[in-house]
Amino acid sequence: MDDVLLDIRGLRVEFPTRRGTLVALDDISLALQPGEILGMVGESGAGKSLTGASVIGLLEPPGRVAAGEIRFDGQRIDDLSQEQMRQLRGKEIGAIFQDPLTSLNPMHRIGKQLVETIRTHLPVSEAEARKQAIDMLREVGIPAPEQRIDSYPHEFSGGMRQRVVIALALCTGPKLIVADEPTTALDVSTQAQIIALLRRLCKDKGMAVILITHDMGVVAEIADRVAVLYAGRLAEIGPVREVVQNPQHPYTKGLMASIPVPGRRVEWLPQIPGSMPRLSEIPHGCAFSARCEFAHDQCRAKRPPMQQNENGNLSACWLSVLEQAETGGRHD
Amino acid sequence: MFLKLINRLFQALMTMIFVGLVSFLLFNFVGDPISNMVGQETSVEDRDALREKLGLNDPFLAQFARFGSNAVSGNFGISYALQRPVSTLIAERMPATLELVATSAVVAIVLGVLLGVYTGINRHSWISKTIMPLSLIGVSLPTFVIGILLIYIFSVTLGWLPSFGRGEVTQIGGWSTNFLTIGGLKALILPSTTLALFQMALIMRLVRSEMLEVLRTDYIKFARARGLAPRVVHFGHALRNTLVPVITIIGLNIGSLIAFSIITETVFQWPGMGLLFIQSVTFGDIPVMAAYLVLIAAMFVFINVVVDILYLIADPRLRGRG
Numbered sequence: 273m274d275d276v277l278l279d280i281r282g283l284r285v286e287f288p289t290r291r292g293t294l295v296a297l298d299d300i301s302l303a304l305q306p307g308e309i310l311g312m313v314g315e316s317g318a319g320k321s322l323t324g325a326s327v328i329g330l331l332e333p334p335g336r337v338a339a340g341e342i343r344f345d346g347q348r349i350d351d352l353s354q355e356q357m358r359q360l361r362g363k364e365i366g367a368i369f370q371d372p373l374t375s376l377n378p379m380h381r382i383g384k385q386l387v388e389t390i391r392t393h394l395p396v397s398e399a400e401a402r403k404q405a406i407d408m409l410r411e412v413g414i415p416a417p418e419q420r421i422d423s424y425p426h427e428f429s430g431g432m433r434q435r436v437v438i439a440l441a442l443c444t445g446p447k448l449i450v451a452d453e454p455t456t457a458l459d460v461s462t463q464a465q466i467i468a469l470l471r472r473l474c475k476d477k478g479m480a481v482i483l484i485t486h487d488m489g490v491v492a493e494i495a496d497r498v499a500v501l502y503a504g505r506l507a508e509i510g511p512v513r514e515v516v517q518n519p520q521h522p523y524t525k526g527l528m529a530s531i532p533v534p535g536r537r538v539e540w541l542p543q544i545p546g547s548m549p550r551l552s553e554i555p556h557g558c559a560f561s562a563r564c565e566f567a568h569d570q571c572r573a574k575r576p577p578m579q580q581n582e583n584g585n586l587s588a589c590w591l592s593v594l595e596q597a598e599t600g601g602r603h604d
Numbered sequence: 605m606f607l608k609l610i611n612r613l614f615q616a617l618m619t620m621i622f623v624g625l626v627s628f629l630l631f632n633f634v635g636d637p638i639s640n641m642v643g644q645e646t647s648v649e650d651r652d653a654l655r656e657k658l659g660l661n662d663p664f665l666a667q668f669a670r671f672g673s674n675a676v677s678g679n680f681g682i683s684y685a686l687q688r689p690v691s692t693l694i695a696e697r698m699p700a701t702l703e704l705v706a707t708s709a710v711v712a713i714v715l716g717v718l719l720g721v722y723t724g725i726n727r728h729s730w731i732s733k734t735i736m737p738l739s740l741i742g743v744s745l746p747t748f749v750i751g752i753l754l755i756y757i758f759s760v761t762l763g764w765l766p767s768f769g770r771g772e773v774t775q776i777g778g779w780s781t782n783f784l785t786i787g788g789l790k791a792l793i794l795p796s797t798t799l800a801l802f803q804m805a806l807i808m809r810l811v812r813s814e815m816l817e818v819l820r821t822d823y824i825k826f827a828r829a830r831g832l833a834p835r836v837v838h839f840g841h842a843l844r845n846t847l848v849p850v851i852t853i854i855g856l857n858i859g860s861l862i863a864f865s866i867i868t869e870t871v872f873q874w875p876g877m878g879l880l881f882i883q884s885v886t887f888g889d890i891p892v893m894a895a896y897l898v899l900i901a902a903m904f905v906f907i908n909v910v911v912d913i914l915y916l917i918a919d920p921r922l923r924g925r926g
Contacts, residue, residue: 360831
């Protein structure tokens with residue numbers, strides 16, 4: 273990959289607590305090309321949102337990047353000062369959060385929020401910024417944007433508010449959007465519209481997106497590649513079709529099996545026994561070993577490396593390492 | 605929004621009529637006004653004649669209507685103790701109280717809000733950690749203790765500031781002011797500090813806790829994610845959202861500043877309405893007490909109406925829901 277927009281290498285995020293340091297993200301490495309949509313899935317607490325927060329430089333203290341680096345457009349960004357990061361954030365990297373009902377400041381007209389964002393990052397006049405804001409609102413599908421720009425957030429429906437949020441994230445023309453569960457709070461039909469809108473804007477503007485969600489359906493529909501996180505580690509990453517249809521990691525397999533398929537009635541929906549370990553109780557070796565039906569001694573002793581299979585999936589599992597060693601089909 | 609305002613003004617009017625009624629009852633039925641007015645040697649016939657002349661034999665409603673119309677035109681009768689019109693007495697004393705209250709309110713609001721925002725944002729700085737326990741003292745110490753302490757330190761021990769009275773005042777029309785002379789300003793420092801301290805601590809603690817609440821919200825996170833400058837996030841977005849509860853408390857507190865000023869005025873012998881009221885209580889000077897009651901109630905009602913209007917300005921969500 274020569275054309276890389278975002279490059280995360282060996283990212284480790286720690287939370288120092290009284291009882292010792294919790295490792296919330298451990299050795300996350302992934303890269304995004306311009307215009308690519310990367311889905312990021314996993315259970316609650318797997319580290320999806322933390323990865324997003326690290327990229328936009330908004331880790332909540334006392335959380336901190338303890339190791340690894342994040343490069344954006346060739347420039348290292350994880351060690352920028354707060355002020356430098358602030359100038360990058362909102363301009364080059366936009367963010368969309370989960371709940372459109374609470375993402376907008378209820379006290380200010382949406383036009384003011386758009387204009388202040390534009391003028392923070394771009395050297396334009398008030399009138400020019402307002403014109404851009406109206407154009408942006410039209411682009412995200414707000415009807416009659418010339419009038420609606422002077423509305424307050426509470427005068428919009430949930431779906432419309434999420435469009436406004438998207439407009440706010442996109443109004444400075446960022447190259448990367450971190451979308452943290454952008455559709456979770458919306459009803460299903462609105463979700464589909466927002467997903468379609470995101471995909472269209474992304475393709476039109478050549479914008480890369482990190483789409484954080486726990487909805488595999490959304491990922492399958494929109495993402496180019498998908499990363500599966502488990503207990504702060506990367507379990508598997510690869511092209512979305514490969515990961516969905518031919519998962520390598522037992523956790524991903526379990527995850528895919530537990531998605532209900534419309535039209536197929538089953539007595540029991542398969543589920544992965546147990547629950548994700550707390551950050552303070554992650555087992556030695558593979559983090560999934562305690563719940564994995566294929567686990568053997570090595571899994572409990574040593575952490576598996578990321579291993580690429582012939583279809584381009586990277587997964588961290590000793591089974592695939594052994595399998596590939598047997599067939600002699602090592603790729604690098 | 606307009607309807608809401610009309611409705612609010614109507615409520616205010618009803619409140620004033622009720623307060624007027626209480627004040628009127630106080631005026632007429634606590635003791636006999638006639639025996640308060642005349643000497644012991646006045647004959648029963650003279651008393652009855654005076655009663656008739658003053659209209660005290662008229663039906664209740666007629667008397668109340670007369671009291672009301674007099675009160676609206678600022679006529680509250682003659683003070684028993686000082687034998688001068690109550691309205692004149694109050695007009696003389698009002699500037700002193702209003703200047704004291706206004707100074708305290710401005711100090712309390714400005715410092716309270718600024719310190720509240722500061723301690724809300726920099727929760728872990730040593731300045732915040734020093735201010736917070738001090739504010740607890742400010743909230744819990746009674747006003748008169750603070751006043752006496754300040755007098756002891758700055759007047760008795762250090763001798764920097766006068767311990768009582770208004771000092772030099774300048775007359776502008778009918779208004780006597782402290783603001784134009786050094787002496788007047790110096791005299792104002794201790795009483796206004798005393799009065800402001802409690803309110804300032806209260807406002808500061810409220811603003812701080814509201815700020816902490818608001819800073820956790822998604823729209824603040826999103827404002828940060830949009831890369832807005834911290835100053836814009838804190839003052840443009842966060843502070844604005846703390847305003848509604850803060851306005852409520854400040855509104856209520858300006859009312860209680862006027863009420864608390866009785867104590868402060870007594871401690872500092874500040875010649876304001878509070879001191880006048882205390883003196884009238886000692887003399888049983890009912891016209892003054894009644895007038896004071898109506899006046900304070902009017903101020904409370906006025907402040908409340910202003911607060912309601914400020915709500916509508918501060919929070920767009922409250923507008924337009926008739």
